[in-house]
Amino acid sequence: MNRPLVLMTVLYGLGVFLASHFRLYGDHLFLSAGAALIVASIAYFAARKAAPVLILALFTALGVAVTGLTVDRTEAPLGAWENTAVILEGMVVRDADVRPDRVVYILAVHEVRKGNEVMHPDGRVVVSHRETDAVYGYGDLLRVRGVLRTPVSPGNPGEFDYRAYLERQGVAFKMDVFGPGAIERIGVDRGHYPVYLALTAKERLSAGLERALEPDAAALVRGITMGVRGGIAPETREAFTVTGVVHILSVSGLHVGFLVGLVLFFTRLGRLNPRWTLVVVLAVLAFYAVMVGFKPSVIRASVMALLLLAAHQMGRLRDWPTALALAAMVILLGNPLSLYDPGFQLSFTATWGILYLGPVIVRGLDKLAAGWRLSWWSPAAGWFLAVPLAAQLGTLPLIAYYYNLISPVSLLANVVTVPLVGLIFVLGFITALLGAFLPAAAWLTGPATGVLIDLFLALVKFFAGLKGAYYYVPTPSLLLVGSWYLACWGLGFFAGPTPWRERWPGAAALVGGSGRRTLGMLGVGFFLVFAFLIWPTEPTGRNHIEVHFLDVGQGDCTLIRTGTGAAVLIDAGGWRGELAGESGAGEKVVVPYLRRLGVREINVLVITHPHDDHAGGVRAVAEKLKVLNVVVAPDGGREEPNPAYRTLIEELKQSDIPIIQVWAGDRLQVDRQTVLKVLAPAFPLLSGTRSDLNNNSVVLRLDHGARSFLFAGDVEQEAQARLTLGQDVRADVLKVPHHGSGVFVPDFFQAVKPSVAVITVGRANPFGHPHPRTLEALRELGAEVYRTDLDGAVIIRTDGNFLKIETGREREDLKPAA
Incomplete structure (x- = not known):
């Protein structure tokens, strides 16, 4: 109860999880939500002692209701014409996903026709267009001819679930169309003007990079600055994946940190009032979030960055668990299905690892440096190593679960390349701006950006080529994943800066012994979990x-x-x-x-x-x-x-x-x-x-x-x-x-x-x-x-x-x- 927002967020997330097992439909959602609200209200006035518990339980019911409404809004009413040839009209609501063999659009549906029947539903449809040279952008009104289908659920256990992926984006149906006549542009609607401006700016910046850099370099800079992977060679993407630096190509908290640092540099250079600095940071982060597509990692990092700046300005204590919970609540209220998004999970576990395990790792490194009498060592050096290590400890089981990959070289690769990425991020944005608005001046930063990209790519490929750089592992069980996080929690609890015996006196008698013995037991636990993760599985029993x-x-x-x-x-x-x-x-x-x-x-x-x-x-x-x-x-x-x-x-x-x-x-x-x-x-x-x-x-x-x-x-x-x-x-x-x-x-x-x-x-x-x-x-x-x-x-x-x-x-x- 000391951090009510953390508890509320956890219970809301529990409701989102339960919604997949106790599905409610239509009026039942409103009835259940209304009943929960009435019970909580009565409890607040009639049973003050029980009120906090009942009000917190309301957040679980809220998670169930909001999730059910989200799924219902995604599926209905287009399902009536599933597997039917239709003519669909709608507006492009995101920038096109351009791939080598097709262009993918997400349309907000305005009208659907089947013969003489007409429907005006709410909903979104993903349209995959092959054999075309035309690419349409946000706000374009399109008429599409094709068959409306529901994506098929995966047939192989553990396979990527494209159906669930689209559902998380509010899409339940798709249309695969062929030939130039399958799509017709019938008008323009700028939709939400700020979104139009952000996505237009993204197109201009992408075009600027293409003018200023070689195609391969431009593709990588687009990935690093805007999270666009189109145009990056498959072998390059694989090298990023196996070395554990693929997050650099997916806009994340790292990129938000670079952007905030860049904005703060210029605001302090211009001696802007701290209050206006917060406003400028908010505006820039909101614009950037729209431009890259409201990724969970960007929203999480933006919310936490703004809270950190606001707390600093007001002289308040910075409580990272509450900030992290608020960021999660903002995302899940907007889209509760984000809970199942690997990007959401990896972003929050990486941040939790840095903030929870980071101090423990820094403390251990400081003690190690003192024992070795390294006079030059400083806490800053400890954090330089602790941040990537703690992030990896936080994400390792999820990466093994979703991608079947463990990369021992990832820590070294991140330590070496991340500072270089900061330079590429800043120079890349400047190059994109010059290429978009002053093409003749792009030579000022273009060559330097190209050299940094070449160096960065060479380092990534070097690490990927090292023997034992990465291992593919079987999918760990959820029990094993949970055990890993329990071990991480235990490490932070027993070895944290505040003596654990003061925080939990009752447990001291149960554990007993010295702190070294406790840490040794935790170390053995980490080793065993890691061994289970990388150990190949076999059918049960030698006779099977x-x-x-x-x-x-x-x-x-x-x-x-x-x-x-x-x-x-x-x-x-x-x-x-x-x-x-x-x-x-x-x-x-x-x-x-x-x-x-x-x-x-x-x-x-x-x-x-x-x-x-x-x-x-x-x-x-x-x-x-x-x-x-x-x-x-x-x-x-x-x-x-x-x-x-x-x-x-x-x-x-x-x-x-x-x-x-x-x-x-x-x-x-x-x-x-x-x-x-x-x-x-x-x-x-x-x-x-x-x-x-x-x-x-x-x-x-x-x-x-x-x-x-x-x-x-x-x-x-x-x-x-x-x-x-x-x-x-x-x-x-x-x-x-x-x-x-x-x-x-x-x-x-x-x-x-x-x-x-x-x-x-x-x-x-x-x-x-x-x-x-x-x-x-x-x-x-x-x-x-x-x-x-x-x-x-x-x-x-x-x-x-x-x-x-x-x-x-x-x-x-x-x-x-x-």
Whole structure:
């Protein structure tokens, strides 16, 4: 109760969290909020002693109500025309997100038409426009023709939830449109004039940077000053990520600090009255927040900076927990769903780490320096090291949870590069201003900015190239994340500046011993938590195996994990153009999925046949993970593989990865307990069929105890008929061939007699997969059918007797596609 605002914010956040479990709709929200207000009012006047508790409980109810209203406002009433072709008119409410292959807009909807029906709803829609050269800005009124859809929830456990991401921005529907005629500009509405000015200024500054700097340097300066990542090369972004300095490209408290410092420098230089200084700082921070898009980290840093300046001016004590709570309350009142935003969580845990653990680290460093008799050491030097270290302690488990990454080099990288970033931030803004308004004078700062960018980029790439600079780790459990923060709290409590025995006398008898012993125990605790974070996970029990059928869209990818930790990957998915080198399923789906599980090494990677949707993701897997062996089908048949597939195989050979061709009758020994039997292709290879490449797929059988799995590639009628001749193909689990196409032999399904059939297929694919005849044939055999387009990833665990099946998506939550 000493910090009521902290308690109110925590309880409000609890209400936001509970709203996802106890969803209220429409009038019920107002009724519940009104009832809570009435109870609190009665308690205040009739039961004064209980009033504080009941009033605080009101904040929990408020969190539930505001969250429910936010979600309702996002979803209704456009849902009535979901999966329907419509003509939509609306205003662009943010600057366009320009990407190499598309431009993304967020529109505030004014009108929606379907035939003769017209609707005037409130709401927002994200529009992704491909194949266009035109880019529209804030205030442009657009007419868009396309199909209104709800983003699909992620199919693979732990995958980025684009649907939830859009919901946090007040968007529930999307439209993907193609061609220049799909979007038409019908007018201009400046909307909120301050927003128009801020975003116009952002466009002018971006254009100024492009005039003054080389394209790569301009892209980086835009990222550092305005948080715009478009134009930054993927390999550069990855170097920033793995070295722990990616926050430099996402506008955060660091950037707000630079900006406040710059403003204070000029106000003090002009000897401005302190009260007017506060007004100027407020105006600049508000303008900057609008310009970069009201990111939670910017709002948090701005609120705390203003409170700090106001407290300094009034001579009041600066209470950082209250300031931090107020910043959180401001953000969550505006958008309660920000609670689930990784940026929100990372910003507040980093700040908490600096303010709570920073003094402990400085104190420890001061004692260490005194013990080593370092006369030159000062508290300022301690804070120089403590700030990045404390921030990392505060964010480490969340970074491992969301990004599966731990970067031991991050501390050194931040210590070295952050001072350089301050110079780039200041010079970058000056260069942008000169380039925008006085292009002829941009030479005054442009070359210096370019040199600093080159030096900065060289340092980042140097740190990224160090051995052991970063590790990908399995996703830690929420219990482990909570334990980490409990340990951090304990470290600050027991080793803080104020003796903990004075703050908590009752605990002294429980802990006992010296302070050194307590700190030693905490140190051991930190080490154990860190060890758990980086330790690779394995299936439960050495006699267990896991088979993961990944959701990679229209393609195949299956992971087998054995009880000893060995991993077999059968195909790696593939999207259009991926086999030729474009980014796709391998980089965006398969590799992240493997990293979340803690898979660092692939014992056997099987390419069942050389089609894009099976082999396209192999390159990314081989580049990002260690692959020990690659198994392929023999060459043959009349149908020639894509030349890009030949290039892929040559690249694998150049990487010294053994390429093994297999025939029916071969056996792949994965570990002592796991053997894969090759059932196809048999000699001679099939030739002149509807698809020789499909029919000569590698077909594998895995037996584990009394259970068996059959992975049938894309074999069609000829190969299916051949498989049933003279060999046992019975299996409990069948990976249905060729995505459940209608080209099948009924005798093949009858010979396999699966109790579980898994169809790897893309949602709303143009091939009509799976075919209704295939589904009917499987169900007539009594097979339980799972589909990755509906169920997401299908994960089957077995100890050799029982099958346990999990799916990545709740099927009832997915509405049918048009």
